[in-house]
Amino acid sequence: MLKKRKKRNDERIYGVLFIAPAMLQFLVFFLVPLGLCIYASFTNWNTLSAHKTFVGLKNYISLLQDDKFWKALMNTVYMLIPIPVYLILSMLFAMACNKKVPGNKVFRVIYYLPYISSIVALVIIWKWIFNPEFGLINSMLRSWFGMKGPNWLNDPVWTKRMIVIMISWKLIGITAIYYLAALKNIPNTYYEAARVDGASSFKQFIKITLPMLSPTTLYLSIVGIIGSLQTFLEVQLFTTDGGRGYGVATVIYYTWQRAFKFNQMGYACAVATLFSLLILIITGIQLKVSGKWVYEGE
């Protein structure tokens, strides 16, 4: 009896001990910063001065009145465009790959390539390929179609389009892998039964493949929207000061600029807090609506 009690105590002690590092991380590097962020958003905290005073909702009010914030918000919404593009393309590629065509494994390595490369390296290649005068893209446009290519790097409208193309290109491969795994989980008997009933392959796709992939699509679109809304490094690395007329800047870029260029930590924290709340609400809505179109199994 006593021995058993000791064993249970052992389990408790070691259990807590084993998760201690992870919980320490949670506490010190997540919970404290999060609290600090919310607290700071109500102050005029500035890195340059030691004083910080409580200012109530002042930061929130002035950010809602800032044109640049709204511009950045619109640009951030623009960054959602790649999501349907790469979801559809990667689903196509996954279905093609699932047919066990020759060279299957080589394809997979190639499709991962953009995903495993660092953003810095990708931006460097991209800047070179989209160079308005000497870049590959514009020389192709010139020699094949005889047209003058756009000024990708300096015209904010085209820079945004370029970033959208880059994000889609980067994520197609990895998204396709998720779809491929989901495709392999669809029991073959479903298709056999459909064929017996004389369903066309298009009908099979609509009635079997698409619903069976819907949980993966939900997961990918949630992760995709959260990721797209946080687009930041592309803006920072492709432009100076968010592009002409603030035409490329996103909300996170705006936040970063306020914090580290203008030293307005309190103000930046207000933007960060508000925007996190917005992301949380959007994710919540997505989960709520998902019941209508996601197949949840028997």
Added chain:
Amino acid sequence: MKNKMKRSHIIPFILLCLGAFTMIVPFAWMLSTALKEAKLVYQIPPQWIPSPIDWKNFTEIWSSSNLLIGFRNSIFITVVVIVCSTITSSMAAFAFAKMDFPGKGLYFIALLSTMMVPGVVLLIPQFMMYTKFSWIDTFFPLIVPAALGNVSMIFFLRQYMTGLSSELIDAAKMDGCSYPRIYAQIFMPLSGPAIAANTILLFMNTWNDYLGPALFTNSKNLQTVQVAISTLNSYYAEQTDVPVVMAASLVAILPVLFLFITCQKYFTESFAMTGIKG
């Protein structure tokens, strides 16, 4: 017989080839540029196979830039982070999967909630904290938080270990094995493939991280690979020595690429599993 393609495979095959072409062209162009003499870069129309092929850019990057220091620092940070984080994460995963202690469910949900908050949002308050700790311009911000564990690794390994038989624990306990030994000598080896996959992901994320090092360090001798090539890029943008920049970026991608190709099997498995159950 096996090499013969079925007719129904022709369209998928062409589709995959087109996709693969789009994926690989930028990298091929990067390599081509890296092998050119600086003045040949601005030729119109662009030249795919450089003549002459000029390898000296690949030797020049080591002497003319901070890349060597970058590699040294990145290797140091990455190794420390993956060793520590693999241990702390798998320990936590084991406890969440196979042990019983008060508050377990709550702790787990707390950890998962960290995934909901955008990372960049935490960077600002973290910056303020590290300033207080005098951690700015040291490796501490890059190592300490990461070494304490990685939430997605904990989550994934917990799933994996839950699937392993609990009878192993009972049997080991009969033999007088303590929990640390059960973890280290039974569950760690059994989770080998899952740990390998997650370690590779962690390697990739740590090696490729730019924002952390760019924000928390300033000294030249603390630059990581990513910061070094980014600095090289902004410096050479004025000097217009494009091939050197391309060569450096290519070299910076190589470690991850090499690891990824050699361990491709684990990698695919890892994505497949985390993706669906995620």
